[in-house]
Amino acid sequence: MVIDSNFFMNLALREAWKYQGLTYPNPAVGCCIVGSNNELIAVEAHQKAGSPHAEIMALQSAYFKLTNNSKILELTSSIDIHNFLLNYHNNCFKNISLYTTLExxxxxxxxxxxxxxxxxxxxxxxxxGFNDINVEASGGNDILKKSGVDVKTLLLEKKSQDLIKPFNIWNQDKFIFFKWAQRLNGTTDDGTVSSAHSRKNVHAMRDICDLLVIGGNTVRTDRPTLDSRLVNGKAPDILIISRTKEFDKSIPLFNIENRKVFIEDNFLKLDNYKNIMIEGSSKMFELSKDIVDYFLCYLAPNMAGKSGFEKVEEKFDILNIDQEDQDIIMWMKREI
Amino acid sequence: MVIDSNFFMNLALREAWKYQGLTYPNPAVGCCIVGSNNELIAVEAHQKAGSPHAEIMALQSAYFKLTNNSKILELTSSIDIHNFLLNYHNNCFKNISLYTTLExxxxxxxxxxxxxxxxxxxxxxxxxGFNDINVEASGGNDILKKSGVDVKTLLLEKKSQDLIKPFNIWNQDKFIFFKWAQRLNGTTDDGTVSSAHSRKNVHAMRDICDLLVIGGNTVRTDRPTLDSRLVNGKAPDILIISRTKEFDKSIPLFNIENRKVFIEDNFLKLDNYKNIMIEGSSKMFELSKDIVDYFLCYLAPNMAGKSGFEKVEEKFDILNIDQEDQDIIMWMKREI
Structure with a gap:
């Protein structure tokens, strides 16, 4: 395996994908710090809005590695880490290279x-990896170049663009991702499909998204709450796609404060939201796939269940795969 | 992400898994070379019998990185690389650490x-990672320790053991792996399932295995050749599992020189072989799963096809996932 700049950018990309869906309204970004002998010093990612940017996370981690001064690890806010680095860097970074998926x-x-x-x-x-098209934050490359930094742009451009795309979409419009959990044999029915880790990950995304879309039949059958209790997070607004408006209002999802629940037979309500997760299986997939930007599949390595995805004329490009707690987590887009 | 010894051993493991199934009768082994500042210098794996061991591959690659002397890259045989390193190492390795998945x-x-x-x-x-239980080759740790090398054993022991297990099995008995290609929705029918890269990878495994097991219906329907022409390799012996012995002998697999073809209604013939690949889908899976050691799934990210794996009371532990040319390659074992 070749240990080159692509290798390091790929590491930064993989780390960033772990937080895709969780950084809204910020982009998912990854960063590697590499020493003068090409030694990997740190790999970090932006984890959520309000937390430090990927570069700050990586510089914090690298500072400790380079100086053995653990005081910096006690800091959590971006301003504190910034100030600490400005005061105490003592030129420890002068021979390092920084790889970031976004300008x-x-x-x-x-x-x-x-x-x-x-x-x-x-x-x-x-x-x-990819240049920032956000007007407020762009221009970073120029600042670097004017200070004499050697800036190499568009390294793994396509992969970096795929990573940042949700951010670029919700800046201009709304980002819609379709999430499902299935087993290796394609089934989605018959009880809990995915692992505890995967379910917690989904709750973290519900906490961050501002609208969750679900099918009427699922609501009637599963009687879900659709909150994010596993991460002590908020309950997003709900759009139930259903031809009839009749639902048993004792179903838990209807009884959560500060949540709007819409029941519609179309997706027009999505225009009022920016970061939208659709949860479902084959029927909702068929209904919504033409408006979906990215697909997120939690794949459990077993072959239980009876029914699930049937033939669909759909090919995906896999954007990232990761494995956590046995399930495979796949981010995909439609093949162009 | 923490860049520690586990990180480096995981890199070595991942690299080694790329060649699982291809190294017979040798084990799949991975090796990382890491510098005194924890810089990653090389990651390599044993690729096939007759090629250099993982440590030699990694030392070759690291030598070039450390000395910029490209002469070593022209060498391909283990003895040449060994001799070159012995003559010209000039103590360039004195501050490095070596991570190897096997003693x-x-x-x-x-x-x-x-x-x-x-x-x-x-x-x-x-x-x-794991100590060698092969009598002829073991004792490496003792040699190292006697020379004053600081040896830390059993790092990621369980993962390293999973990697080496096929080797340990075929040393004592026979190793059987079940290979299938499926789509994301679990289907296995309706034409070519996996990518060109995956099919080539399967041919490389056919070239290495000494018996290929296949179902009678697949032979009748697909009329396959079951050779390894995509890698210019050999055609393994074939065991067709079928209740009747009647086959149209113009099916290409019957007309290859130097190949034995058995038609049986049981798996007893497997006892005469050491490295056995079973190819099939749900029916063969059901028939053979109790004798299978490892499962290898090529997962294509689309939802075409009609039928495939139905409900099976089987849970897997994922041993490794990799992505090549769009397909996901999954090595698994049954959950204990």
């Missing part, structure tokens, strides 16, 4: 931008 | 053993 931000708020921090720390080489 | 061999044949080479090269630290 470092130029946005100055409570903290200096990631781009200017990189300049101040004396980092000489930055590899960028 | 380095102590076997001295045409070349010195990997264990003694490691000692001569002055490597100070070796991490070993």
């Amino acid at each position: 470092p931000c130029s946005h100055i708020g409570k903290t200096p931008s990631c781009a200017s921090l990189i300049c101040v720390l004396g980092i000489k080489k930055v590899f960028v | 380095p061999c102590s076997h001295i044949g045409k070349t010195p053993s990997c264990a003694s080479l490691i000692c001569v090269l002055g490597i100070k630290k070796v991490f070993v």
Whole structure:
């Protein structure tokens, strides 16, 4: 296996995909810090809005590795890590390279931008996967170049673009992803399909999404709550797709405060939301696939169940696969 | 993500799994070379019998990285690489650590053993995933320790054991793996399922296995050749599982020289072979699963086809997943 810049960018991409769906309204971004002998020093990702950017996470982790000063690990806020690095970097980063899947931000708020921090720390080489098209935050590459940083852009451009696409979509419109859990034999029925880890991951996404779409039959059969109790998160608004508006209102999902529940026979309500998760199986897949941007499948390695996905003229491009707690987590898009 | 010794051993494991099924009668082994600052220098695996061991592949690759002397890259035989390293190492390895999924061999044949080479090269630290239980080659750890090498054994022991298990099985008995190709919806019918890369990978395994088992109905319907023409390899012996012995002998598989074809209603013939691949789908799976050691699934990300795996009371442990040319390649064993 060749250990080159693609290898490091791929590591950054894989780390970032672990948090896809959880960073809204921020992008999923990954970052590697690599030393002068091509030694891998840190791999981190942006985990959720309000948490530090991927570059800050990776620089924090790298600082500890390079200096053995564990004080930086006690810091959690971006501003604290920024300030610590600015005060105590002591040129420890001067020979490192930074790989980031997205152009470092130029946005100055409570903290200096990631781009200017990189300049101040004396980092000489930055590899960028995809350029930021967000007006407020873009321009990071220019800041770096003006400070004499060697910037190589568009490394693994296509993969980096796939990673950032949800962010670019919800900046302009709404991002819709279809989530399902299935077994290896394609079945989706007959009780719990996915692992405890996968279910917790789904709850974390429900906590972040602002609308959850589900089929009427599923509501009637499963009588779900559709909250995010496994991560102590919020219950998103619900759109039930159903021809009839009649539902037993004692079904738990109807009895949660501060949640709107819509019952419609179409997807028009989606226009009022930005980050939308559709949960379902084959019927909802058929109904919604033409408006879906990305597909997220939790694949459990067993062959129980009876029915599930039947023949669909659909081919996917796999964007990322990961394995957690036995299930395979697959992000996909339709093959173009 | 923590960059620690587990991280490096996992990289070695993942690289080794790419060649699982192809190394017979040798084990699948992976090896990482890591520098004094924890920099990753090389990741390589044993690729096939007759090729250099994983440690030699990794040391070759690392030598080039450390010295920039590309002469070593022109060498392909184990003895040449061994001799080159012995003559020209110039202590370039003295600060590196070596991670290997299997205890380095102590076997001295045409070349010195990997264990003694490691000692001569002055490597100070070796991490070993699983100890070699093969009498002829074991004892490598002792050789290392006697030379003052710091040996840490049983790092990711369970994963390393899963990787080496086919080798340990065929040393004592016969190793049987069940291979199938399916789509995301569990279907296995209706034409070609897997990608060109996956089909080539299967042919490489046919070239290496000594018996291929297949169902009578598949032979009648698909009229296959069951050779390994995509890799210019050999055609393995065939066992057709069928109640009747009547077959149209113009089916291509019957007309290949130097191949035995058996038609039986049982698996007794397997006792005469060591490395056995069963190809099939749900029916053959049901027939054979109790004698199968490992399961190998090529999963194509689309939902065409009509029928495939139905309900089976079988849970798997995923041993490794990889993605190549769109298909997911999954090695699994039955959950204990």
